[in-house]
Amino acid sequence: MKTVHGACPHDCPDTCAWQVSVDDDDRAVALSGTPEHPFTRGALCAKLKHYPERVYSSERILHPLKRVGAKGEGRFERISWDEALALVVGKLQDAIARHGPLAAMPCNFAGTIGMLHRYAGEQFFSHLGATEVDRQICGNVAFDAVTATIGVGTTLLPEDLEHSRYILIWGTNTAATNVHLWGGPIRAARRAGARVVVIDPVRTPTAAHADWHLQIAPGTDAALALGLMHVIVRDALHDTDYVARHTLGFDALCERIGDYPPERVAAITGIAADDIERLAREYATTRPAALRLLVGMERYSNGGANVRAVACLPALVGAWRERGGGLCQFTNDLFHAALDWRVVMPPADAPSAARTVHLAQLGRALTDETMAPPISWMLVYNLNPVVTLPDQNRIIAGLEREDLFTVVHEQFMTDTARYADVVLPATTQFEHWELMPSWGQTYLALNPPAIAPRGEAVSNTELFRRLSRALGFTAPELLSEDEDRIRALLASGSPLLEGITFEHLLEHGWARLALPDDFRPRANGGFTTPSGKVEFESATLAARGLDALPGYVPIAEDADTARTWPLRLMSAKVAQFLNSEYANLPLRGAMRDGPLVQLHPADAAARGIEPGDAVRLFNERGAVEAHARVSEDTAPGVAYLPFGWWMGSTLNGSSANALTPDGLSDHGFGSNAFDARVEVTRLAAPA
Ligand SMILES: Nc1nc2c(c(=O)[nH]1)N[C@H]1C(S)=C(S)[C@@H](COP(=O)(O)OP(=O)(O)OC[C@H]3O[C@@H](n4cnc5c(=O)[nH]c(N)nc54)[C@H](O)[C@@H]3O)O[C@H]1N2
Ligand SMILES: Nc1nc2c(c(=O)[nH]1)N[C@H]1C(S)=C(S)[C@@H](COP(=O)(O)OP(=O)(O)OC[C@H]3O[C@@H](n4cnc5c(=O)[nH]c(N)nc54)[C@H](O)[C@@H]3O)O[C@H]1N2
Ligand code: SF4
Ligand SMILES: [Mo]
Numbered sequence: 001m002k003t004v005h006g007a008c009p010h011d012c013p014d015t016c017a018w019q020v021s022v023d024d025d026d027r028a029v030a031l032s033g034t035p036e037h038p039f040t041r042g043a044l045c046a047k048l049k050h051y052p053e054r055v056y057s058s059e060r061i062l063h064p065l066k067r068v069g070a071k072g073e074g075r076f077e078r079i080s081w082d083e084a085l086a087l088v089v090g091k092l093q094d095a096i097a098r099h100g101p102l103a104a105m106p107c108n109f110a111g112t113i114g115m116l117h118r119y120a121g122e123q124f125f126s127h128l129g130a131t132e133v134d135r136q137i138c139g140n141v142a143f144d145a146v147t148a149t150i151g152v153g154t155t156l157l158p159e160d161l162e163h164s165r166y167i168l169i170w171g172t173n174t175a176a177t178n179v180h181l182w183g184g185p186i187r188a189a190r191r192a193g194a195r196v197v198v199i200d201p202v203r204t205p206t207a208a209h210a211d212w213h214l215q216i217a218p219g220t221d222a223a224l225a226l227g228l229m230h231v232i233v234r235d236a237l238h239d240t241d242y243v244a245r246h247t248l249g250f251d252a253l254c255e256r257i258g259d260y261p262p263e264r265v266a267a268i269t270g271i272a273a274d275d276i277e278r279l280a281r282e283y284a285t286t287r288p289a290a291l292r293l294l295v296g297m298e299r300y301s302n303g304g305a306n307v308r309a310v311a312c313l314p315a316l317v318g319a320w321r322e323r324g325g326g327l328c329q330f331t332n333d334l335f336h337a338a339l340d341w342r343v344v345m346p347p348a349d350a351p352s353a354a355r356t357v358h359l360a361q362l363g364r365a366l367t368d369e370t371m372a373p374p375i376s377w378m379l380v381y382n383l384n385p386v387v388t389l390p391d392q393n394r395i396i397a398g399l400e401r402e403d404l405f406t407v408v409h410e411q412f413m414t415d416t417a418r419y420a421d422v423v424l425p426a427t428t429q430f431e432h433w434e435l436m437p438s439w440g441q442t443y444l445a446l447n448p449p450a451i452a453p454r455g456e457a458v459s460n461t462e463l464f465r466r467l468s469r470a471l472g473f474t475a476p477e478l479l480s481e482d483e484d485r486i487r488a489l490l491a492s493g494s495p496l497l498e499g500i501t502f503e504h505l506l507e508h509g510w511a512r513l514a515l516p517d518d519f520r521p522r523a524n525g526g527f528t529t530p531s532g533k534v535e536f537e538s539a540t541l542a543a544r545g546l547d548a549l550p551g552y553v554p555i556a557e558d559a560d561t562a563r564t565w566p567l568r569l570m571s572a573k574v575a576q577f578l579n580s581e582y583a584n585l586p587l588r589g590a591m592r593d594g595p596l597v598q599l600h601p602a603d604a605a606a607r608g609i610e611p612g613d614a615v616r617l618f619n620e621r622g623a624v625e626a627h628a629r630v631s632e633d634t635a636p637g638v639a640y641l642p643f644g645w646w647m648g649s650t651l652n653g654s655s656a657n658a659l660t661p662d663g664l665s666d667h668g669f670g671s672n673a674f675d676a677r678v679e680v681t682r683l684a685a686p687a
Contacts, residue, residue: 005034005509006447008048009117009429010578011110011138013158013294013330013440014180016040016048017510020430020450028052028430028451037510039159039441040180046575047582054585055428055454059412062455065423071400074418081456081466088422089470091405092377099373101129102355109135109359111382111581112460114434114447115489116482118382119344120460123477124468126346131375132353134669137360137389139330139439141298141670145307146329148538150315151528154334156290156326157519158441161185163324166286169198170310171221171296175206176575178294178440182206189324195286197279199224200296201570202598202640203633214279215635217270218568218674219300222309222552224276227265229316229550230257231280238284239318246525247315249537249549256549268552270635284317288325296572299674301556304667308541309550315534320522334513335437338444340492343477343485359383360671361662363391366398374403381409381426381460386416387580387646390660390673393622409463412584415647425457432459433482435489442513444497446486446505461485546666553666555675565619565677567603567639571656577644584646594649595656596629597680598640604630607680614651614683617641619676622658625651625683639678651683 001023008016017034031052035042044051054060064084069075079087095103106125112118125132161167162185174182190196198210199221207213216224232238233254243250262273269276283289291314297306311327319325342348357365357375362385366375385395399406399419408420417423431454434447453459458466461482468478480488487502498514505511529535542548576591577583597617599609609615611630616623617639624641634640643656660673 004448004450006429006450007434007436007445007510008044008051009112009114009434009436009447010048010581011113012578013178013438014040014045015436015438015441015443015445016044016180017443017445018044018048019509022450026451028055034509037443038512039184039443041184043180043183045179047578050582050585054411054582055430057412057585059584060454060457061410061413061417061423061425062457063425064456067421072396072419074413076423084422084424085466085470088407089467091421092471095377095405099376102131102353103373103376104128105131105357105375105378106133107359107362107378107380107383107385108133109137109383111384112429112434113439114436115339115344116434116485117432117460120464121379121381122344123346123475124464126350127473127475127478129353132356134356134358136358136669137671139295139298141304141665141667142293142295142307143330144667145298145304146293146311146327148535148541149308149311149529150327150522150534152333153521153528154331155320155522156324156328157515158328158331159185160324160519161290161292161328162188163322164189164288164290165192165194165324166283166289167194167196167292168283168290169196169206169210169292171200172292172294173200173204173206173296173572174292175209176204177573181440195282201635201638202572205575214271214275217268217635218570218638219302219306219555220269220552221297221306222302222550223260223265223268224271225309225313226257226260226550226552227262227269227276228280228283228313229253230260230265231262231277232284232316233257235281237281238316242318242321243316246527246533248531248533248535252549253312253536256551260552283313287319288322289314289317289319290324291327293327293329298665299671301663301666301672301675302553303665303670303672305547305551305553309552312534312536312550315536320520322523323518323520326522330439331442332437332439334442334496334515335444338492338494338496338513339437339489343488358664358669359385360390360664360673362389363394363398364662366401366404367394376403377405379407379409380416380420381463384414384416384580386419387414387644387655387657390657390662390671391621392647392654392658394662409460414580414584424463425455426463427453427457427459431457432461433486435486442515443510444500444505444513445510446502448506544668557675557677561677565679566637567678567680568637568674569617569659569676569678570638570640570674571643571660571676574642574644580644580646583644583649593627595626595642595645597624597626598629598631598634599680600632600634600636600638601630602636603639604628607682609680609682614685615680616683617659617678617680619659619678621661622654623652624654624656624658639680
């Protein structure tokens, strides 16, 4: 028996360190969290306790497969790797010969967030000159809005929420999506007397366990933030010294917030004026005060504006002064600075592609008959677009095109893989080398393989080495070995890696980036905006044609649309899945019944819908049939359908993204999927 230290590969802010016990027959027999890891402290989430089931599932794809049925039918036959590579590369060469390299496209996202396998295809596709993919579907809008206000750079560390005494969790479901932040620093802060407030249209597990839940109307957060600022300034609760020294545009801000008295904000947000007054007072007068933001607010046509307004709050009350105060969002930039990204990314001077397709508009790109050249060859990996990207039915229509050759590299026969011409088997984190950065804490982790690849599975990096060789590519970076890549990533010379070597990581599994203990980089200003201050007024945003000041703009839609489709559809993540992963493994308890459509009692009553009724949720893009849950957990005017469920889980074989639009957000990129509107009707009971 041996123990191998590694880390969870998932696109989750926690990046847990784990240890795998492997027996003499090379079988992983146990998995547990690494107790010494200060952030994840030996506990894996409920999903990951089932990771060994994932690895050894009888449904793992273990050999290359070739389609023998119609696209989507799911009928395949086993072929050899030689045959698969010949077919895949032959089709790629055909597509290039006919249309040029832009006819080829990668289609990938963050099925793993490790440095090797997330970015495995970047250099290959750049070398090929393929159509480029804009992957800004998660966090980029929220990040951009915060950056415009306070500049880039991690400020309040998630670990330091332990020192907060007021924690405003705004549009993130921490108890479900960020369990170690919830169970670690936030729990510690509460034990020491911190108050936790959640702002979310849904009574999520986080909201249910908070001290106070404010059920806001979707897409109105900017109005609430402006109303809070109105009260804070009106009552002179702001930090005049911090504002004078470290902010820009306070006078213009004061003029703007004059338009947002609590009564008006109450009418927009659905939150009582008294509650707005009280929240403003508590937030401004309790120290240290933290704001926790992730991505829940961004997926709207006004998502950037909403996050932007919220991001102004900490400077107004001088929250940046204290440890545990300020705004806590992503930690990626620390890992950007720490590692040598040139190892995995194309050279800075590589020509950029002549064409880009946005992932949020994949269906549009695949079905656009005017697109020249058409996408004729596509390699999907680290992504399950049929379930996770907007406008499911349009994506399927694209994948059904006979003149599109689709390769899917996967661990499982996903809803997307069923449409492939060739499916290639992918390894799991137990079976390959990986170096894990984190976007939600400050620990780097190394993951050596614990067991040999199952069947004929290959890692993403190995797949691209095989493709490169088959195409005769000889650039050394396309063919280098995984362990060498990890050593090179670590050889950046960054002070953040001081004392962290490959050998240290191999022995211990993880290491904290070399950060000072008391990390308060903005206590005395020094923001990384053009002015060096918090920009209440931003010339950068104005130059992009956006509002220079924080402002509330309603979700972009015309009155007709709102009348035809009276309910807002929200489709957020669930605790039991990781995006669409785990939804295919044996489900437990109530999960066996499939997703429920959640409605407010008033909306249900208006339609004669009782709890448990089969209902049809629909709009101009598609329909989802499922059973109803009726509860005040959902704000009035909102239909809530959890995301991540595969198509077969509903009564009609469509899931949440069948209803979401494929437009972009106000900041010019990012998805507007939560703009979706729907109607819901009761399905006639079967005769
Ligand atoms: N268990 C589990 N954990 C996960 C994931 C998972 O699928 N399952 N996914 C991972 C990934 S990829 C990510 S990006 C993170 C995301 O982590 P979160 O940002 O926490 O997750 P989301 O579900 O996108 O959205 C959070 C909340 O935003 C709320 N929300 C929606 N619209 C609005 C609005 O207009 N205003 C306000 N105030 N709130 C709104 C939703 O109701 C939801 O409760 O989680 C990661 N962790
Ligand atoms: N309606 C709605 N849509 C959403 C969201 C929402 O809240 N609501 N959230 C959005 C967000 S924040 C995100 S991040 C995206 C997530 O969208 P996806 O990235 O598609 O999410 P996953 O379900 O994690 O899919 C990853 C796939 O990669 C595969 N995979 C895992 N590891 C490997 C590997 O090593 N190699 C290969 N080749 N494959 C691997 C998994 O089996 C899985 O099928 O969805 C977005 N879409
Ligand atoms: S999914 Fe997140 S919480 Fe669960 S084990 Fe992985 S990193 Fe930890
Ligand atoms: Mo995400």
